[in-house]
Amino acid sequence: METWLEIDLKKLKNNFEYIREKSKSPICSVIKADSYGLGVKEIASELDKLETDSFAVAFFHEALELRRLGIEKEILVFNYIPEERLIDVEKNNLTITLYSIEQLNEYISSNLDILKNISFHIKINTGMNRLGFDEEQLDYLIEIILKNNLKIEGVYSHFAHVEDYNFSNSQNNLFLIIADKLEMKLNKTLKKHLANSVASVKYEGFYHNMIRVGMLLYGLQPLGDTINERIKCIFTWKSKITNIRKVKKGERISYGDFVVPNNMEIATIPVGYSHGYMRQLSNKAKVFILGKKYPIIGKICMDQMLVDISKMDENRRLGVEVEVLGDNITPEYLAKLSETIPDDIICKINPNIKRIIKR
Numbered sequence: 001m002e003t004w005l006e007i008d009l010k011k012l013k014n015n016f017e018y019i020r021e022k023s024k025s026p027i028c029s030v031i032k033a034d035s036y037g038l039g040v041k042e043i044a045s046e047l048d049k050l051e052t053d054s055f056a057v058a059f060f061h062e063a064l065e066l067r068r069l070g071i072e073k074e075i076l077v078f079n080y081i082p083e084e085r086l087i088d089v090e091k092n093n094l095t096i097t098l099y100s101i102e103q104l105n106e107y108i109s110s111n112l113d114i115l116k117n118i119s120f121h122i123k124i125n126t127g128m129n130r131l132g133f134d135e136e137q138l139d140y141l142i143e144i145i146l147k148n149n150l151k152i153e154g155v156y157s158h159f160a161h162v163e164d165y166n167f168s169n170s171q172n173n174l175f176l177i178i179a180d181k182l183e184m185k186l187n188k189t190l191k192k193h194l195a196n197s198v199a200s201v202k203y204e205g206f207y208h209n210m211i212r213v214g215m216l217l218y219g220l221q222p223l224g225d226t227i228n229e230r231i232k233c234i235f236t237w238k239s240k241i242t243n244i245r246k247v248k249k250g251e252r253i254s255y256g257d258f259v260v261p262n263n264m265e266i267a268t269i270p271v272g273y274s275h276g277y278m279r280q281l282s283n284k285a286k287v288f289i290l291g292k293k294y295p296i297i298g299k300i301c302m303d304q305m306l307v308d309i310s311k312m313d314e315n316r317r318l319g320v321e322v323e324v325l326g327d328n329i330t331p332e333y334l335a336k337l338s339e340t341i342p343d344d345i346i347c348k349i350n351p352n353i354k355r356i357i358k359r
């Protein structure tokens with residue numbers, strides 16, 4: 001095998017239990033986008049065993065996959081679902097998000113009988129302006145809900161800039177005003193949820209009836225914070241050295257016109273941008289081999305990269321294991337180098353790369 005991803009379920013358990021202990025709240029595990037690119041199958045069944053209270057995904061097809069895997073807990077779908085899928089939503093007992101009057105009207109004009117059996121959570125816009133009802137739409141929304149006898153079970157919103165406590169606090173205040181009004185007018189206790197990973201460990205008081213956690217489960221650290229030692233990175237992306245050669249000062253290396261500044265010993269690693277390793281990291285990032293870091297040199301290719309191992313001791317040989325991402329080459333480090341966020345780094349890992357599960 002040229003490259004593979006190791007997933008450590010013990011570390012997933014550690015993170016889950018830490019979040020539970022810290023927040024003392026029911027947990028909705030967010031496993032959208034194939035568990036942030038890591039592979040949803042094993043991660044979902046482990047979280048199921050750990051007794052997560054519910055799951056959330058972005059799209060309908062992801063929720064169906066979870067039902068096929070035997071997940072029986074509540075699954076909340078965050079994003080748009082076309083009205084022709086409402087039959088399957090009902091059949092699979094999924095919970096879906098209502099976020100606009102237009103969407104609600106589309107559903108009502110399609111199939112009201114089915115609609116009455118579907119559980120909804122209402123999404124409120126508290127400042128992100130992506131999905132969600134605005135405060136001034138509330139009265140009209142309530143009128144439609146009552147008239148059509150819709151099954152509303154929850155209400156939620158989403159933090160837009162969780163690093164900013166004051167802005168988050170204003171979102172929380174608006175959320176509570178709207179959620180309380182909904183509960184009163186619908187004469188019903190609703191599941192209220194707002195906090196994402198960062199809010200769940202940084203700010204008490206935003207937990208309400210449930211927290212929705214994604215990144216922390218997988219061991220991604222909030223950017224700009226000191227590393228939280230209790231959270232463990234659950235994945236290691238590995239490969240091995242497939243070729244070693246000497247190049248002389250002045251020779252070119254890889255694609256393009258990059259010239260090596262000194263005599264070097266170069267290792268070839270069979271990982272490239274087709275595997276989801278970002279090409280922007282060419283000449284920037286490092287990899288980890290036998291306890292030390294070595295720089296990528298020249299342009300990253302479609303399925304290979306070159307690494308300067310001149311400083312490596314006599315252990316250099318073919319087949320030596322290389323970490324391209326994990327505890328030592330962290331997603332936070334690669335994210336900073338490529339001006340993105342750690343989530344983006346791991347979501348791009350090609351799903352065809354073999355996942356090796358460690359229990």
Ligand SMILES: *Cc1c(COP(=O)(O)O)cnc(C)c1O
Pocket residue numbers: 030032078158195196197198212213214215216
């Ligand atoms: C992705 C997502 C989450 C989880 O966010 P993390 O920062 O990864 O914990 C929570 N809620 C919504 C609506 C999301 O889209």
